[in-house]
Amino acid sequence: MTATQTARPALRFRSADTTTGIVAYAVASRHDARRTNVVSLDTQTGNTFCTCKAAECLKGCWHEAAIQAAWAAELAALGVAWMSDAQLMRLGRKSRLCVDTYRIRTGRSRIEDRVALLAARAEWRRRTRRGLIERDALPVAA
Numbered sequence: 001m002t003a004t005q006t007a008r009p010a011l012r013f014r015s016a017d018t019t020t021g022i023v024a025y026a027v028a029s030r031h032d033a034r035r036t037n038v039v040s041l042d043t044q045t046g047n048t049f050c051t052c053k054a055a056e057c058l059k060g061c062w063h064e065a066a067i068q069a070a071w072a073a074e075l076a077a078l079g080v081a082w083m084s085d086a087q088l089m090r091l092g093r094k095s096r097l098c099v100d101t102y103r104i105r106t107g108r109s110r111i112e113d114r115v116a117l118l119a120a121r122a123e124w125r126r127r128t129r130r131g132l133i134e135r136d137a138l139p140v141a142a
């Protein structure tokens with residue numbers, strides 16, 4: 001990196017919407033100190049969206065590439081990739097219950113529950129797409 005280049009600012013986790021499956025990160029603009037860009041990832045389709053000027057002008061946006069890595073790091077931090085199918089199912093069910101319960105009681109769910117639910121869903125979909133989940137091995141639904 002030369003003296004004229006500046007490091008890219010880090011993406012900061014902002015929100016996870018369990019109804020749409022969209023996660024969002026905030027990132028400070030390198031060109032305007034008053035501006036914060038928001039980059040989003042649809043965890044179901046993989047589509048991305050960014051509010052930065054480069055994306056707006058269709059010039060190519062590094063945020064949309066970076067959010068994939070940021071979300072993958074979030075999933076790794078939760079350790080879902082290392083869970084057994086049964087553990088993953090328990091995490092998903094527990095998180096869903098927590099999200100629903102907090103929404104009913106307080107009108108708003110906790111961010112950690114939303115992230116855990118989306119992480120469990122994303123990992124479940126990944127395993128299903130790759131044929132890694134053996135249906136016979138799963139616990140019987142209650």
Ligand SMILES: [Zn+2]
Pocket residue numbers: 037039050051052053054055061062063064
């Ligand atoms: Zn962008």
